[in-house]
Structure formats: C-alpha cells, structure tokens
Amino acid sequence: MTPRVLLLTDRKQLAPGRELLPTLADCAAAGASLLVIREHDLPAGERHELLASAAELPGVTVISSRIDDPAAALVHLGAGQEVPPGRRHGRSCHSADAVDRAAADGAWYVTLSPFSETASKPGYGPPLDRSVFANRSGVAVFALGGITPANAPSAIEAGAHGVAVMGAVMRAADPAGVVAALLAATA
Numbered sequence: 001m002t003p004r005v006l007l008l009t010d011r012k013q014l015a016p017g018r019e020l021l022p023t024l025a026d027c028a029a030a031g032a033s034l035l036v037i038r039e040h041d042l043p044a045g046e047r048h049e050l051l052a053s054a055a056e057l058p059g060v061t062v063i064s065s066r067i068d069d070p071a072a073a074l075v076h077l078g079a080g081q082e083v084p085p086g087r088r089h090g091r092s093c094h095s096a097d098a099v100d101r102a103a104a105d106g107a108w109y110v111t112l113s114p115f116s117e118t119a120s121k122p123g124y125g126p127p128l129d130r131s132v133f134a135n136r137s138g139v140a141v142f143a144l145g146g147i148t149p150a151n152a153p154s155a156i157e158a159g160a161h162g163v164a165v166m167g168a169v170m171r172a173a174d175p176a177g178v179v180a181a182l183l184a185a186t187a
Contacts, residue, residue, distance in 0.1 A: 002109060002140045004162030004186035005179065008036040008065070013170035021053055023175050028057040030176035031183045036076050036090075036164075038065040063090060074108060092144075096132050103137035111164045114145030115155055118167065134159030149181035156186055 007027060011020040024035060037051050044067075051071035055062040064072035066081065074088045079098060083089055083105055090109040091102040102110045116127045127145070133155060135141050143155035144164035152163045163186060165178075172178045 003033045005182045006034045006142045006164040007032045007169055008166040009038050010166055010170050013167055024054055025057055026176040027179045028060050030179040032179045033059050034061050036063045036065050100137050103139040107139050109140040111142045111144040115143040116146035118146040130158040149185045152182055152185040162186055
C-alpha cells in the first residue's frame with residue numbers, strides 16, 4: 001500500500017542550525033518513507049549527492065522533483081512536464097482533469113493543490129473545493145498546500161489517499177514530531 005504521507009523538501013525553510021540530510025534522517029526514523037527532494041537551485045552534482053545520500057536512508061523511497069536523476073526511484077513532474085520514457089513518476093496537479101490526465105499517463109501518484117491556504121506559496125490560489133480530492137481515477141492523490149496534523153484528517157475524509165507536506169515539517173522545531181503526528185492523523 002502507498003504510504004499516506006509524502007514529504008517535500010525545502011532546506012531554506014529549515015530552522016536556523018538545521019541541515020537537510022540530518023532532518024530527513026530524523027523524519028525517516030519517525031516513519032516518513034516517501035521523500036520528494038526539491039532543492040532545484042543546487043548545482044547538479046551537489047543535488048545528485050543529496051539524492052544519493054537520502055536514498056541510503058533505511059525504508060525510504062526518494063523522488064527527484066522535476067529533474068530526473070538515477071539516484072532517485074521516481075521523478076516528480078510539474079504539471080506540464082513530459083514523462084521521461086520508461087520512468088516511474090508522480091505529478092503535480094491543480095484540478096480533477098489534471099489528475100485524470102496524470103492517471104492516464106501512468107503516474108504512480110499525484111499531488112493535488114492547494115488543499116488550504118499555504119505559507120510556503122502564499123497567493124498561489126484559493127483552496128480547491130474538497131470534492132476534487134475524491135479519488136476517481138485510481139491514482140493515489142496526496143492533498144498538498146497548508147497541510148498540518150490538524151487538517152490532515154479532513155484531507156482523508158475528502159477522499160485523498162494521503163497528504164503531501166513541506167512547510168509544516170521544514171519550518172518545525174521538531175520535524176520528526178510533525179511527521180509522527182501526520183502519520184497518526186492519516187492512519
């Protein structure tokens with residue numbers, strides 16, 4: 001079964017003194033098993049090393065955001081990106097039609113956003129109607145945008161398979177604690 005929590009990275013949101021890889025190790029130890037490594041601004045070699053190091057964490061499936069990399073098990077594609085031939089992938093979606101197209105393209109999962117107001121991407125758009133999160137296409141839908149342990153159950157109740165989270169974990173004083181709370185809230 002596909003895990004219910006998908007963690008996306010943004011090292012720039014980490015609390016002062018925190019580093020990304022040790023934070024990911026803590027989150028993995030707390031049960032995070034799907035990690036989308038974003039960090040698009042890193043030089044290619046440095047980003048590859050981060051992906052490779054994250055892939056060594058026990059029990060973790062590493063996903064490379066937008067940039068295909070052999071160190072990652074999958075690539076997470078933006079809404080308009082082409083699927084690399086033969087590559088297992090997930091996709092960012094912003095409507096029910098986009099979810100259906102991603103499912104038809106063979107996506108393993110999709111993120112659907114925004115679920116609620118988000119501090120990571122303020123002004124991105126109004127939250128989607130909750131009915132959009134009901135899974136009609138057979139692909140695992142992860143609600144993204146403003147997800148916290150408090151509202152994660154409502155994403156599941158709306159029909160999402162799980163939740164995708166970045167800011168609530170990356171900005172937390174205790175990222176692993178937030179992961180544990182998200183896992184409990186989506187169980």
